[in-house]
Amino acid sequence: MVGPSRALLLVIAIACCLSSSAMNVTYDGRAIIIDGQxxxxxxxxxxxxxxxxxxxxxxxxxxxxxxxxxxxxxxxxxxxxxxxxxxxxxxxxxxxxxxxxxxxxxxxxxxxxxxxxxxxxxxxxxxxxxxxxxxxxxxxxxxxxxxxxxxxxxxxxxxxxxxxxxxxxxxxxxxxxxxxxxxxxxxxxxxxxxxxxxxxxxxxxxxxxxxxxxxxxxxxxxxxxxxxxxxxxxxxxxxxxxxxxxxxxxxxxxxxxxxxxxxxxxxxxxxxxxxxxxxxxxxxxxxxxxxxxxxxxxxxxxxxxxxxxxxxxxxxxxxxxxxxxxxxxxxxxxxxxxxMEKILTYGEVNTTQLGNALAVTKFSINETSSGCFLTNANQSNDANATYNGNTYLVPSRSISILPDCEKExxxxxxxxxQTSLMVNKPVKSTKLSWKWHSEIMEDTLNGKGSFSNESLLEQIMTTGDASDYLWYMTSVTLNKSSTSWRKKMNLRVKTKGHILHAYVNNRLIGSGYATKGSYKFDFEQEAELRDGHNFITLLSATDGLANYGAFFDLQKAGIDGGPVELIGNGKEKIDLTKNKWSYKIGLNGEMSKIYLPSASHGLNWNSDRLPINKSMTWYKTTFEVPDGNDSLVLDLQGMGKGHAWVNGQSIGRYWPSFLAADSGCEPCDYRQKYDSDKCRTECGMPSQRWYHVPKSFTTKGPNTLILFEEVGGDPSQVSLQTVTIGTVCANVVEGSILELSCQGSRSFSKIQFASFGNPEGSCGSFKKGSCEAPDALAVVKKACIGRSNCSINVTANAFGPSECSDLSRRLAVQAIC
Missing domain, CATH: 3.20.20.80 (Glycosidases)
Known part of the structure; x- marks a missing residue:
């Protein structure tokens, strides 16, 4: 039993412990202040x-x-x-x-x-x-x-x-x-x-x-x-x-x-x-x-x-x-x-211009402690900057840090x-065997919705974003004796985006989507009509809602107000805008949660005659997860547009058929002021081909992958892949310590290139320069082969003599994990 005095001491001790972990956070004109510092x-x-x-x-x-x-x-x-x-x-x-x-x-x-x-x-x-x-x-x-x-x-x-x-x-x-x-x-x-x-x-x-x-x-x-x-x-x-x-x-x-x-x-x-x-x-x-x-x-x-x-x-x-x-x-x-933390937060600052876009910014405390930033703002030329009797090579548009104003x-x-080049490798043991099921659309294609209205409704307000999809359905009775009659008429729809699929009399007549930046577009497609009753079904889809800008929340979507028209004989218009329109939010498969592998949907998945390029189709397969810690991705090349689930958990929308423009991928130069249009790669390629499958979404047993394909694709091209380091490169100056890593359990299996001297090129295209130490490759192999990490002092003592004594020597390495 603990006596009153000991209990009191215990409480005090606990309180002191807790208070010692508390922090006082304030600020002044220099910095955030934590516990007075x-x-x-x-x-x-x-x-x-x-x-x-x-x-x-x-x-x-x-x-x-x-x-x-x-x-x-x-x-x-x-x-x-x-x-x-x-x-x-x-x-x-x-x-x-x-x-x-x-x-x-x-x-x-x-x-x-x-x-x-x-x-x-x-x-x-x-x-x-x-x-x-x-x-x-x-x-x-x-x-x-x-x-x-x-x-x-x-x-x-x-x-x-x-x-x-x-x-x-x-x-x-x-x-x-x-x-x-x-x-x-x-x-x-x-x-x-x-x-x-x-x-x-x-x-x-x-x-x-x-x-x-x-x-x-x-x-x-x-x-x-x-x-x-x-x-x-x-x-x-x-x-x-x-x-x-x-x-x-x-x-x-x-x-x-x-x-x-x-x-x-x-x-x-x-x-x-x-x-x-x-x-x-x-x-x-x-x-x-x-x-x-x-x-x-x-x-x-x-x-x-x-x-x-x-x-x-x-x-x-x-x-x-x-x-x-x-x-x-x-x-x-x-x-x-x-x-330089103390100097930066407590020191006095002074900047001295050295000429030719060179400057030194010095932080100092009572002249007893100082730190410097040596800046070359020139975007074209490297410079040898002299400061305090020392000379520093400062590349163009760069800053050297000298914590004591002496040593860089x-x-x-x-x-x-190092530069790490990641590679995607197909999981060899996983061959995907697909089943499929068409999205059930008998109701919507025949005009049967959940509610109706005498006007064309705005999509976001109507759906509350419960789904990407909103069905608009109406019908029109045509008479051969009418002056506007023509067996083939054009269906014209003005929509505020983002995607539209149009059906006339149970048949898909066409699809359209907006370009980024302007989500309104006009859809027009020829349709075959019949004498008498005709069903018009329009499926509008969104792809993410606006997130930025003044009044971004008021941006509209869907066939908001239309108009929707049939263009008949002599370009005579039949306006359907004020028809009675039926509506349904979402897909039937979506509402019945067909993507949940444990759910009972009463569906018979087809396993024969895998359909290719078929719109509005659900695909299902199973896969095993490979051993190891490598990241797992789904390669959806060949698919069109849709959504993917693994074991019932959504890994997101996909749209690999949407390709980037062929132009815009110019060489990248860090010396030029950056903006988001610079340094682009993969022009002419899918904007996203690979989709992350978190390991926590998977199990040791069979895993269920379900795709909803909206526009048509080829699931036979889909594969499961791992992401890992393939090639590791480095190009460092003499006097540095080179550290290479395969970042995991894998080890270096091959040194493709190693040269200590004046090597040329970059990762993937290294070549020997005019001089080098002859033992460079052997030194790197000895240090790295069979290891997941290796460290090398880049010195002449480590690599032996070379003919580059008057040059600034470098070590270039390219290795395979």
């Missing part, structure tokens, strides 16, 4: 809803190993409250669990509640049921909207308070965000927009989170909100008050991708240059958007017309693999920046990290 903070965005709970620990650990201090994530309102007052925080929506895993890893959390998020997420994260509330206006000074927003925001804050996840309670959450990028469009909302943003600030403050609140892209953010910057470059950004720090909440590591677009890339040299430039200009908080992009599972992609993959060319790829050299080069940058420890353009 100004901090340089490097953060990375990982969205819990774009991966799986099983992936979270590995993603977070890799971010930590990459030198990240904090994990940044949005909260996705429409995922958590799909129906008004009904909440979902299970599975990969368990953000509380996600935050606790981040905490266990010893990292901070930046919680961007929004609850508008943009994020290329469906409807910007808003539930579509908001749109259906009478009298509501979103993101403005509207009492109905503000009440809903406050209810949800308060719920999220209450949940993190209950779990003691805020920093003052011992949790990892050090920063919270309200609203998102509203300043980009506030002028279009007029005075109501200004009142709304003030309300947002007041409401956030009333929640008493006791950590700083931020508003990104909000130049007029009211106190105590901190306004922050989003973009490819933020070194010129200035906070709106001298009492707040310079913060960069979104450093876009790449870009998102739409259907019909090529693959975007952002060179790591440019990312690193932007980061170094930001810290050199007084910034102290920087967040990568994204550090891991992930996957738009289900129907979560926004746009419209955004791909299921949200890879974003991030340091961790869609599947969670380390993307090299981006991950490694930025890791080295973080280490160099952290060496890092340069943004000198990439010494």
């Amino acid at each position: 100004r901090r340089v903070l490097i953060s990375g965005s990982i969205h819990y809803a774009r991966s799986t709970a099983e992936m979270w620990p590995d993603l977070i650990q890799k971010a930590k190993e990459g030198g990240v201090d904090a994990i940044d994530t949005y909260i996705f309102w429409n995922a958590h409250e799909p129906s008004r007052g009904e909440y979902n925080f299970e599975g990969n929506l368990n953000f509380i669990k996600f935050i606790k895993i981040v905490q266990d890893a010893g990292l901070y959390v930046v919680l961007r509640i929004g609850p508008y998020v943009c994020a290329e997420w469906n409807y910007g994260g808003f539930p579509v049921w908001l749109h259906q509330i009478p009298g509501i206006e979103l993101r403005t000074n509207n009492d109905i909207f503000k009440a809903e927003m406050q209810t949800f925001t308060t719920l999220i804050v209450s949940m993190i308070k209950k779990e003691k996840l805020l920093a003052p309670e011992g949790g990892p959450v050090i920063i919270t965000q309200i609203e998102n990028e509203y300043g980009n469009f506030i002028k279009k909302y007029g005075d109501s927009g200004k009142k709304y943003i003030q309300w947002c600030a007041d409401m956030a403050k009333s929640l008493n989170v006791n950590v700083p609140w931020i508003m990104c892209q909000q130049a007029d953010a009211p106190s105590p909100m901190i306004n922050t910057c989003n973009g490819f470059y933020c070194h010129k950004f200035k906070p709106n008050r001298p009492s707040i720090p310079k913060m960069w909440t979104e450093n876009w590591t790449g870009w998102f991708k739409g259907w019909g677009e090529s693959q975007p890339h952002r060179p790591v040299e440019d990312v690193a240059y932007a980061v170094a430039n930001f810290f050199a200009s007084g910034g102290t908080f920087q967040n990568y958007y994204m550090y891991h992009g992930g996957t738009n599972f289900g129907r979560t992609s926004g746009g419209p017309y955004l791909t299921t993959s949200y890879d974003y060319d991030a340091p961790l790829d869609e599947y969670g693999n380390i993307r090299q050299p981006k991950w490694g080069h930025l890791k080295q940058l973080h280490s160099a920046i952290k060496m 420890v890092y340069n943004t353009a000198k990439v010494t990290t």
Whole structure:
């Protein structure tokens, strides 16, 4: 039994322990302050809803190993409250669990509640049921909207308070965000927009989170909100008050991708240059958007017309693999920046122009401690910069970091990290045997819907986004004796998008879809009519709802108001717009959940005569998962457009028949200022061919794959593949330490190329230069063959004599895992 005095001591000890883990988070004009110390903070965005709970620990650990201090994530309102007052925080929506895993890893959390998020997420994260509330206006000074927003925001804050996840309670959450990028469009909302943003600030403050609140892209953010910057470059950004720090909440590591677009890339040299430039200009908080992009599972992609993959060319790829050299080069940058943390946050700064676009920015504390950024802003020429009696080779458009203003420890353009080329390998033991079933359409093709109206309805308001699909059905009676009669007439439909399939008398007469950027289009196709009664059935489909822009929530879809016309003899029009129209939301297979392998649908799947290029068809097969930890993907080349499920879990929409334009893939030069149209690859190819199958979606036994094919494809071309490192390359200067890794259990099996001297070319096309050390290949083989990781000191002592003594020597290596 514990006596009163011992019990009291025990309580005090526990209280002291708890209080010691609590953090006091404030800020001043230099930095975020944690427990009295100004901090340089490097953060990375990982969205819990774009991966799986099983992936979270590995993603977070890799971010930590990459030198990240904090994990940044949005909260996705429409995922958590799909129906008004009904909440979902299970599975990969368990953000509380996600935050606790981040905490266990010893990292901070930046919680961007929004609850508008943009994020290329469906409807910007808003539930579509908001749109259906009478009298509501979103993101403005509207009492109905503000009440809903406050209810949800308060719920999220209450949940993190209950779990003691805020920093003052011992949790990892050090920063919270309200609203998102509203300043980009506030002028279009007029005075109501200004009142709304003030309300947002007041409401956030009333929640008493006791950590700083931020508003990104909000130049007029009211106190105590901190306004922050989003973009490819933020070194010129200035906070709106001298009492707040310079913060960069979104450093876009790449870009998102739409259907019909090529693959975007952002060179790591440019990312690193932007980061170094930001810290050199007084910034102290920087967040990568994204550090891991992930996957738009289900129907979560926004746009419209955004791909299921949200890879974003991030340091961790869609599947969670380390993307090299981006991950490694930025890791080295973080280490160099952290060496100057105290100097950057407490030191005085002075910039000296050295001429010819060269400059040195020096941070110093009482002349006893200093750190320097040596910048070459010239986009064409490398330079030898002399400073403090030392000479440094600074490549064009790069920054060298000298933590003591003497020794260069890092340069943004000198990439010494390996390049990893990933390969997709078919799973040899898996041969897919398909069954199929046509979508049941007897009801809709014959005009039988769930409800009717005397007008053509707008799709989003009508469906509440419960499905991508809305059927519009009507009929018309024609008479051969009419002056407009013609056996073959043109059906003309004006639609606000995004996709349309037209049926006349049970026959598909044609399909159409909008081009990205303009989702309205006119459909016109010849149809064979008959004397008497004719059925007109139009299937309208959406592909993600708008997520960005002023009044984005008012963007319409479907055959809203039409008109719908038949063009007859002499171009005489028969207007069907004001007919009685029947409606049905969704597909029959969708409503009966045919994609669930355990459900009883009363269906007999056909196993013979596999149909090819047949629209509105469900396909079913089973597969076994290969052993090992390699990422798993579905190669859907040959398919048209549709949706895929593995064991009943959606891996998203697919559209591999939508090809990128043949043009636009020009050589990439990191020295030129980046924008999202540069450094593109895979022109003329499917915008997305491979689709992520998370291992947690699968089992050891047979797994069920179900595809719904909307426009027609060839499932016999579909295959299951693994993603792994194929080739590893590096090209590093003498004096460096070369580290190579196969990133897993695999080991190096072959060294294809190794040369220490002045090798030429790049990964995949290395060749020997005019001189080299003769033993380079043997040295690399000895160090690496049979190992999953190897490390080599790149020195003349290690590689032996060469004829390159007067040159700057390099080691180039290409190896196979």
